Amino acid sequence: NAGVTQTPKFQVLKTGQSMTLQCAQDMNHNSMYWYRQDPGMGLRLIYYSASEGTTDKGEVPNGYNVSRLNKREFSLRLESAAPSQTSVYFCATQKGGGNTGELFFGEGSRLTVL
Amino acid sequence: QKEVEQNSGPLSVPEGAIASLNCTYSDRGSQSFFWYRQYSGKSPELIMFIYSNGDKEDGRFTAQLNKASQYVSLLIRDSQPSDSATYLCAVKPGTYKYIFGTGTRLKVLA
Numbered sequence: 001n002a003g004v005t006q007t008p009k010f011q012v013l014k015t016g017q018s019m020t021l022q023c024a025q026d027m028n029h030n031s032m033y034w035y036r037q038d039p040g041m042g043l044r045l046i047y048y049s050a051s052e053g054t055t056d057k058g059e060v061p062n063g064y065n066v067s068r069l070n071k072r073e074f075s076l077r078l079e080s081a082a083p084s085q086t087s088v089y090f091c092a093t094q095k096g097g098g099n100t101g102e103l104f105f106g107e108g109s110r111l112t113v114l
Numbered sequence: 115q116k117e118v119e120q121n122s123g124p125l126s127v128p129e130g131a132i133a134s135l136n137c138t139y140s141d142r143g144s145q146s147f148f149w150y151r152q153y154s155g156k157s158p159e160l161i162m163f164i165y166s167n168g169d170k171e172d173g174r175f176t177a178q179l180n181k182a183s184q185y186v187s188l189l190i191r192d193s194q195p196s197d198s199a200t201y202l203c204a205v206k207p208g209t210y211k212y213i214f215g216t217g218t219r220l221k222v223l224a
Contacts, residue, residue, distance in 0.1 A: 031210060040216060041216065042118075042214045042216040042217065043158070043202070043204075043214040048210050050209075050210055056210070090157055094210075099146055099206060099208070099209065100145070100165060100206075101146070101206070102148060102160050102163050103158075103160070103204070103212060104160065105158050105159075107156070107157050108156075108157050
């Protein structure tokens with residue numbers, strides 16, 4: 001039972017390159033999220049997927065795209081990486097729904113854009 | 115005013131003492147409140163959640179919620195060096211919306 005698995009764990013890109021961060025969960029949760037975490041900024045929501053087949057923008061969506069491939073998988077794509085996207089990215093799933101429901105996080109993907 | 119505010123710390127407490135971590139929030143419609151622990155270089159790990167006013171205890175941890183004052187706190191009794199981490203407060207004002215504070219760094223001194 002792996003929970004929430006993210007790949008890759010570390011990545012270095014050059015400005016303008018593209019890449020996809022993968023996230024897979026075996027918790028059978030409907031909702032999945034992508035956050036970025038920067039020093040002094042806290043966790044900021046990039047995109048979320050309430051359920052399979054739906055995606056919505058969060059607080060900082062510019063420069064990112066997402067795909068909810070199926071119930072288990074939610075990927076985050078950087079089409080043309082910029083140094084401002086250097087960050088730690090966390091995928092999370094939500095247990096339950098409505099106004100309750102805890103988030104469970106993957107181990108994170110540390111991205112550096114040169 | 116930030117939506118969720120925490121003192122960044124570090125909060126230093128001696129081993130065995132009670133650590134008190136505080137969080138205030140601005141959205142009065144928030145229904146759910148969470149505390150996460152994050153070790154350096156690791157992902158946030160859920161410690162506790164609380165939905166109702168009052169106290170909720172789980173082992174050495176107690177979460178306290180006061181919706182009238184828009185205040186939530188986390189008490190850690192018998193603090194251990196292994197409790198040294200950053201503690202994130204999160205508030206859930208909507209179905210798919212979570213707002214995180216920037217965290218309080220706790221140092222438990224042996």
